[in-house]
Amino acid sequence: MSLLVKGGTVIGPTGAQPADVLVEGEKIAALLDPSYSQTVQADEVIDATGKYVIPGGIDAHTHMELPFGGTAASDTFETGTRAAAWGGTTTIIDFAVQRTGEVVQDGLAAWHAKAEGNCHIDYAFHMILGGVDTDALKAMDQLVADEGITSFKLFMAYPGVFYSDDGQILRAMQTARENGAMIMMHAENGIAIDVLVQQALARGETDPIYHGITRPAALETEATSRAITLASVAQDCPLYIVHLSASGALEAVAEARDQGRNVFAETCPQYLYLTLEDQLGAPGFEGAKWVCSTPLRSKHEPHAKDLWKGLRSNDLAVVSTDHCPFCFKDQKELGVGDFSKIPNGIGGVEHRVDLIYQGVVDGQLSLERWVETIATTPARMFGLYPQKGIVAPGSDADLVVYDPNGTTRIGVETHHMNMDYSAYEGTEIAGRVDTVVSRGEVIVADGNYHGRKGRGKYLRRGLSSYLV
Numbered sequence: 001m002s003l004l005v006k007g008g009t010v011i012g013p014t015g016a017q018p019a020d021v022l023v024e025g026e027k028i029a030a031l032l033d034p035s036y037s038q039t040v041q042a043d044e045v046i047d048a049t050g051k052y053v054i055p056g057g058i059d060a061h062t063h064m065e066l067p068f069g070g071t072a073a074s075d076t077f078e079t080g081t082r083a084a085a086w087g088g089t090t091t092i093i094d095f096a097v098q099r100t101g102e103v104v105q106d107g108l109a110a111w112h113a114k115a116e117g118n119c120h121i122d123y124a125f126h127m128i129l130g131g132v133d134t135d136a137l138k139a140m141d142q143l144v145a146d147e148g149i150t151s152f153k154l155f156m157a158y159p160g161v162f163y164s165d166d167g168q169i170l171r172a173m174q175t176a177r178e179n180g181a182m183i184m185m186h187a188e189n190g191i192a193i194d195v196l197v198q199q200a201l202a203r204g205e206t207d208p209i210y211h212g213i214t215r216p217a218a219l220e221t222e223a224t225s226r227a228i229t230l231a232s233v234a235q236d237c238p239l240y241i242v243h244l245s246a247s248g249a250l251e252a253v254a255e256a257r258d259q260g261r262n263v264f265a266e267t268c269p270q271y272l273y274l275t276l277e278d279q280l281g282a283p284g285f286e287g288a289k290w291v292c293s294t295p296l297r298s299k300h301e302p303h304a305k306d307l308w309k310g311l312r313s314n315d316l317a318v319v320s321t322d323h324c325p326f327c328f329k330d331q332k333e334l335g336v337g338d339f340s341k342i343p344n345g346i347g348g349v350e351h352r353v354d355l356i357y358q359g360v361v362d363g364q365l366s367l368e369r370w371v372e373t374i375a376t377t378p379a380r381m382f383g384l385y386p387q388k389g390i391v392a393p394g395s396d397a398d399l400v401v402y403d404p405n406g407t408t409r410i411g412v413e414t415h416h417m418n419m420d421y422s423a424y425e426g427t428e429i430a431g432r433v434d435t436v437v438s439r440g441e442v443i444v445a446d447g448n449y450h451g452r453k454g455r456g457k458y459l460r461r462g463l464s465s466y467l468v
């Protein structure tokens, strides 16, 4: 089966060029000069005239079915990967979970069982370590060597749930330094946050807004700096800060990067577009819809502006979603009367490609930087490149035809995520996902869905190819 994507402008991290993309089976066979490809025969032709052709999006941070706060994230691997496909994302890297007290490999097996046979697009896993001990350190080596899992997430937040202390973090970093893995860090000082949370509740401050107020930016900055220091003590273990939201944390990352260190960070669309004031303005308990950690920040501080700048300078290398959806009814509502019981998370896996394209329209990012932050760098960062993340011969034919003249209106009535609200309700994007190809198969076209569950494959990842 061959496919020719004709007439478009192919965007990669190093530039844009008019080219036709020839796909043979699951792979890209060639990028052709448009005048030459008049003579090429293909079984199927997609007209991309006036449109961009980009590599399928890679969302390196999702939580399908994550058990959290007495409930579980509302997208299954089936619904979540289908929504991702609708939005131009053709690969996710989800977080498998070792719960505290559980054998790492058992946690991984449980995650494979959830995903296998259910995914609409290709998927890989990071591993959350819920308890660093000698067995977990050995398991890290085994996962890198045998399972294609080359990144491990640790938490400086959530004492009693996922939390690791500094000694545990240092040991995991030393192990990663040896086996080449990436340490991913949820950098918030959870011990101090828990004190602030208890004090707020004791004062009767129970509304959703106190979630953000009790997680101040200073405690993200402090934890980020501490993680960076610990990574330096571990002989420059590769470190990736997840869901970075605060200017001060970004400064700490930038400083380490200016020293030439293997310190990287991602941000998420919610920190670029949504603010604490949006949450404060919501009536009644509805602010719970925007409860996530790290929290939304105040528009009266320069965080969002600085994050866009960080994306331009590569101090922020990746945009992921931290897709962790909960319905308002019965899930977010668990926190009525006590904000600390609101399950943390925002669903957005469907909207990342569009929301960051809006940054191009708004003059925040170049087209090339859009593609780099949503596809190419995540692939390189997490050992999927060049199979994924680039429109080039030999790579998987994961393509998005993006229409800069289209419009997308985000809302609960039209989204495909399993959520009863949208955190971005009413947002309009000056662009539109037109066609999505996953390993040579057209899965979204003309506003219709042609994929099916189970077609997505598990990807074994290599080590990061992004290290300096």
Ligand code: DUC
Residues within 6 Å of the ligand: 063, 068, 186, 291, 292, 293, 294, 322, 324, 344, 345, 346
């Ligand atoms: N943050 C969230 O918002 N949800 C899940 C876990 C996390 O760290």
Ligand code: ZN
Residues within 6 Å of the ligand: 186, 242, 243, 293, 294
């Ligand atoms: Zn986190």
Ligand code: ZN
Residues within 6 Å of the ligand: 254, 257, 258, 313, 315
């Ligand atoms: Zn710099």
Ligand code: ZN
Residues within 6 Å of the ligand: 061, 063, 322, 324
């Ligand atoms: Zn997360």
